[in-house]
Amino acid sequence: MKRRKAPPLYLARLLLVLTLLILLELAIRIGLINRFFVVLPSELIPQVLRDLVDREFLTLVGITFYETAAAFLFASVVGVGIGYLLWRSRRLGVAYEPLIAGLFASPIILLYPIFLVIFGRTPLAIIAQGAIFGVLPVILFTRQAFAGVSPTLLKVAASMNLSTRDRFRYILLPAAAPTIFTGLRLGLTYILIGVVAMEYIVQIGGLGKLVAETSLRLSTDELYSGITLVVAISVLFIYLTQRVENAVRR
Amino acid sequence: MNQSLKIQLGTIILVLALWEVLGRSGLILREIFPPFSEVMTSLVELLASNDMWLHIIVSAYEIGWGFAIGCALALLVGAPLGTSDYLYRLFDPLFYYLGAIPKIILLPIFILTLGVGVESKIGIAALSAFFPIAVNTALAVREVKPIFVRAARSLGASRGQIYSKIYLPSTFGAVLSGMRLGLGVAITGALLAETSVAQAGLGFRAIEFYAQFRVAEMYALIFLIFIFALLLNAALARLIQWTNRYQIGGDGRAPFS
Amino acid sequence: MQSGAAQTTAEGKTLLKIQDLSFRYPGESADELGILALEGIEVDVREGEFVSIVGPSGCGKSTLLSVVGGLVSGFEGSVSIRGEEVRKPHPDIGVVFQEDSTFPWRNALRNVEFGLELRGVPKEERRRRAQEILRLFGLEGFEQRFPGHLSGGMKQRVAIARTLVLEPEILLMDEPFGALDEQTRIILGEELLRIQQELRQTVLFITHNIQESIMLSDRVVILSARPGRIKAVMDVDFPRPRDSTLISSTHFAELVGKIWAVLRDESLKAFGQDSQKKEANNA
Ligand SMILES: Nc1ncnc2c1ncn2[C@@H]1O[C@H](COP(=O)(O)OP(=O)(O)OP(=O)(O)O)[C@@H](O)[C@H]1O
Ligand SMILES: [Mg+2]
Numbered sequence: 001m002k003r004r005k006a007p008p009l010y011l012a013r014l015l016l017v018l019t020l021l022i023l024l025e026l027a028i029r030i031g032l033i034n035r036f037f038v039v040l041p042s043e044l045i046p047q048v049l050r051d052l053v054d055r056e057f058l059t060l061v062g063i064t065f066y067e068t069a070a071a072f073l074f075a076s077v078v079g080v081g082i083g084y085l086l087w088r089s090r091r092l093g094v095a096y097e098p099l100i101a102g103l104f105a106s107p108i109i110l111l112y113p114i115f116l117v118i119f120g121r122t123p124l125a126i127i128a129q130g131a132i133f134g135v136l137p138v139i140l141f142t143r144q145a146f147a148g149v150s151p152t153l154l155k156v157a158a159s160m161n162l163s164t165r166d167r168f169r170y171i172l173l174p175a176a177a178p179t180i181f182t183g184l185r186l187g188l189t190y191i192l193i194g195v196v197a198m199e200y201i202v203q204i205g206g207l208g209k210l211v212a213e214t215s216l217r218l219s220t221d222e223l224y225s226g227i228t229l230v231v232a233i234s235v236l237f238i239y240l241t242q243r244v245e246n247a248v249r250r
Numbered sequence: 251m252n253q254s255l256k257i258q259l260g261t262i263i264l265v266l267a268l269w270e271v272l273g274r275s276g277l278i279l280r281e282i283f284p285p286f287s288e289v290m291t292s293l294v295e296l297l298a299s300n301d302m303w304l305h306i307i308v309s310a311y312e313i314g315w316g317f318a319i320g321c322a323l324a325l326l327v328g329a330p331l332g333t334s335d336y337l338y339r340l341f342d343p344l345f346y347y348l349g350a351i352p353k354i355i356l357l358p359i360f361i362l363t364l365g366v367g368v369e370s371k372i373g374i375a376a377l378s379a380f381f382p383i384a385v386n387t388a389l390a391v392r393e394v395k396p397i398f399v400r401a402a403r404s405l406g407a408s409r410g411q412i413y414s415k416i417y418l419p420s421t422f423g424a425v426l427s428g429m430r431l432g433l434g435v436a437i438t439g440a441l442l443a444e445t446s447v448a449q450a451g452l453g454f455r456a457i458e459f460y461a462q463f464r465v466a467e468m469y470a471l472i473f474l475i476f477i478f479a480l481l482l483n484a485a486l487a488r489l490i491q492w493t494n495r496y497q498i499g500g501d502g503r504a505p506f507s
Numbered sequence: 508m509q510s511g512a513a514q515t516t517a518e519g520k521t522l523l524k525i526q527d528l529s530f531r532y533p534g535e536s537a538d539e540l541g542i543l544a545l546e547g548i549e550v551d552v553r554e555g556e557f558v559s560i561v562g563p564s565g566c567g568k569s570t571l572l573s574v575v576g577g578l579v580s581g582f583e584g585s586v587s588i589r590g591e592e593v594r595k596p597h598p599d600i601g602v603v604f605q606e607d608s609t610f611p612w613r614n615a616l617r618n619v620e621f622g623l624e625l626r627g628v629p630k631e632e633r634r635r636r637a638q639e640i641l642r643l644f645g646l647e648g649f650e651q652r653f654p655g656h657l658s659g660g661m662k663q664r665v666a667i668a669r670t671l672v673l674e675p676e677i678l679l680m681d682e683p684f685g686a687l688d689e690q691t692r693i694i695l696g697e698e699l700l701r702i703q704q705e706l707r708q709t710v711l712f713i714t715h716n717i718q719e720s721i722m723l724s725d726r727v728v729i730l731s732a733r734p735g736r737i738k739a740v741m742d743v744d745f746p747r748p749r750d751s752t753l754i755s756s757t758h759f760a761e762l763v764g765k766i767w768a769v770l771r772d773e774s775l776k777a778f779g780q781d782s783q784k785k786e787a788n789n790a
Contacts, residue, residue: 009340013340036362095254098254107434110475110476111476117283193352197352200357220362223358234351238347238350401602401608402625403596404577419610495653
């Protein structure tokens with residue numbers, strides 16, 4: 001048995017981060033780094049704590065999550081559906097897989113002015129783009145999930161004389177579910193990243209807008225605090241989705 | 251012609267035709283959704299115009315430098331991480347989570363420190379490229395089998411020769427995969443940053459068209475960027491396939507953008 | 508049966524001398540003692556001789572090879588070739604490993620050229636020598652194939668050729684046919700015999716296959732269960748050239764019986780060590 005979460009490693013990570021912060025603090029204090037560019041960690045932390053309980057901040061978090069959830073809803077329903085159909089029709093699946101994979105690897109976020117033109121500067125533009133972002137991995141993983149169901153399992157199903165519906169419900173779906181979940185998690189992560197990035201660029205909505213606004217106010221404290229919060233929330237979010245996936249897959 | 255190709259081409263033609271018909275039908279405002287033919291006309295005009303090349307050069311400059319800096323840093327950091335199990339496990343979660351955040355929100359810091367010119371875009375591009383390359387490099391070095399190093403040593407390889415004749419060739423494909431991902435996100439990062447605050451560059455030009463409501467030109471430019479990125483990505487994928495031709499399924503781990 | 512230093516009837520000068528060799532793998536922490544893998548090993552290998560080392564699984568055979576190959580440090584006792592101490596990989600000692608060690612990013616020819624390349628041999632000559640030895644191993648026509656497209660037996664032949672092309676004085680081989688099926692194993696064994704006789708190559712051969720050790724060797728050294736000590740040494744006096752028909756002779760069967768009698772107890776001990784370890788792990 002491998003001990004995965006060995007405490008020394010955690011301690012080392014903590015020490016590493018602390019050391020970096022202290023070094024940064026020192027570098028700023030002795031003037032190695034200009035105070036105008038980088039905020040002192042000792043001043044940043046209270047600022048972050050103040051912003052964290054701020055009502056406006058919580059509203060912005062709510063908006064980002066709302067947009068992410070809406071986009072995810074679309075991406076998961078449509079993505080799983082299309083993925084399933086692409087598996088059912090092998091010909092279409094084989095033909096579309098590389099197209100979708102190509103799109104997935106392309107800079108979709110650069111299309112945002114088009115979304116702005118079509119939907120206006122509204123959260124709808126962000127949701128629509130987020131949905132496109134997220135739907136691609138869901139499609140790819142769903143198709144793969146069904147295609148990866150072992151032939152033996154299908155033979156077992158055939159030998160049991162199950163109806164098509166039961167075959168789907170009791171054999172296919174449970175076998176494909178883990179991989180589909182991976183796709184959903186990836187989709188969700190991509191949506192969050194896309195939503196925050198879009199919010200920042202077009203300055204509407206939640207967390208991304210927070211950073212954009214603080215950057216305009218020329219207040220270094222607030223800017224760094226905003227960025228720290230967004231990074232922290234993204235990291236927490238990714239961590240939690242990973243945990244959920246692990247729990248569900250087990 | 252094989253069937254998949256037929257379906258693919260058919261789909262693309264269908265989508266473009268639909269675009270054209272929808273654009274002409276008047277169901278959607280033409281100002282919002284110009285037909286494909288109009289976009290193509292704009293594209294030709296765009297490519298013929300003089301200042302277009304200025305923007306292309308500015309963007310290429312940012313992406314080139316950003317990618318080069320990101321690459322160099324990633325190799326310097328990634329390779330040593332791969333050689334030590336402890337260091338790798340120490341840093342892996344850090345890289346995993348930091349690599350996943352939307353890096354564009356760090357743009358204000360780059361603007362604060364490097365200004366609104368090309369330098370801040372280079373910074374974003376470098377930062378974006380850094381993570382996938384570093385992660386893939388560390389992973390590739392980690393996966394070099396110790397038996398290869400033992401065999402090379404017993405055949406008389408010096409330390410330097412072990413690096414150049416074992417580590418380099420056996421990590422090459424995976425590092426290249428990382429570079430492909432890195433270049434992709436560097437392009438995205440730089441152009442996205444240009445749309446936010448800039449004085450020149452393709453992203454800047456696209457958002458300028460948007461502000462001036464020259465929609466057909468905006469579509470044309472975005473279309474051009476998109477196709478270019480898609481082709482570049484596909485070409486690099488081919489190249490990587492070729493370098494990995496001796497092994498079965500040799501692709502790096504794909505982290506987030 | 509004799510124990511201690513391995514004497515032999517074969518003529519020729521001593522090439523490799525292993526004296527009172529002990530090796531301990533360091534423990535996880537400083538206060539742990541670690542695993543004693545080898546203790547008091549004494550073997551002399553003369554020029555042109557083929558010596559086999561047999562022993563139960565986990566008794567330290569691969570460790571012995573790493574030490575003699577100069578790939579590990581921190582052992583007690585001494586290893587010398589022609590009186591020269593071995594502390595790091597020595598150009599006169601060639602090693603063939605237990606696991607597949609062919610470089611997957613080089614084709615067969617360039618795998619064999621590897622060591623020559625390191626030594627700065629000009630390209631033309633490198634190519635010629637590599638091709639020549641590949642022919643000797645029956646791999647003509649497979650020069651351009653990458654290991655991923657070669658069978659296990661072919662890969663192992665490439666690995667042996669890669670070492671032999673450097674013309675080492677002594678060839679160390681660690682169960683080179685261990686991962687192969689029985690037929691391939693016998694065929695490659697015969698091939699090795701043929702090549703060994705052709706080149707008058709000195710070989711120190713590690714195996715846990717008794718038949719194989721008798722087929723190939725002038726002398727068989729039997730190791731005890733961990734820590735590996737010399738349990739017995741047996742001379743094999745079949746005339747050369749030999750071939751696989753030897754296996755059906757009564758003398759052959761006698762020798763197998765004798766070696767097996769020594770090895771059986773040790774193998775049982777080794778098995779016991781393993782199950783004890785398992786219990787300790789489960790506790
Ligand atoms: N790197 C290592 N660190 C600690 N112990 C080791 C190491 N390598 C081997 N050992 C231990 O040393 C002993 C001898 O190992 P070795 O590989 O030499 O055995 P072997 O005789 O070659 O076995 P086999 O026939 O299975 O190849 C074993 O008990 C093994 O558990
Ligand atoms: Mg061994």
